[in-house]
Amino acid sequence: MAFEANQVYINIPVKNVDASISFFRELGFEFNADYTDDNAACMVVNNNTFVMLLVEEYFQSFTKKEIVNAKESTEAILAIGVNRREEVDTLVEKALDSGGEASSDPVDHGFMYVSSFQDLDGHLWEVMSMEKKI
Known part of the structure; x- marks a missing residue:
């Protein structure tokens, strides 16, 4: 198992x-x-x-490693799946209107649509809609 x-x-x-x-x-x-x-x-x-x-x-109390400045470096991309392409655009627009920054242009892979933003601390967030769920 x-x-x-x-x-x-x-x-x-x-x-x-x-x-x-x-x-x-x-x-x-x-x-x-x-x-x-x-x-x-x-x-x-x-x-x-x-x-x-x-x-x-x-x-910092949970790790001995240095914390990455997410506005300058990237350690991870956090991805959120939503049900529809329109939800992708809506969530990214809300993030940008709320003080987030653009990360990259939307990408349409046919089976998957992805857009992204950076939160207030520079962490990268992708929002995606996929035809077939994992």
Whole structure:
């Protein structure tokens, strides 16, 4: 039997947790108040996937490695799947209107449509719609 996680938690460093909460709320995300405080915010992607937005100093307590400045370097691209192409464009437009920055031009692969943005801290987010789900 292949390994199957029952939940996924993605942890990313942020400079200002309150500003990050406001940004992602503008995109339509909700937060779990039980796991949100001055150091961290638990953003709910779906019932089994969460993004922990951790203040840089708190994030640093979990690793001995240097934190990457996401505005200058990239360690990961966070991708979110939505149901329709229109949702891709809507979410990216909301991100840009809420203070995010453009990342790259939309790409239509036929079976998959992708667009992207950078959040307030420079983390790269892709939004995609695929005809066939993984």
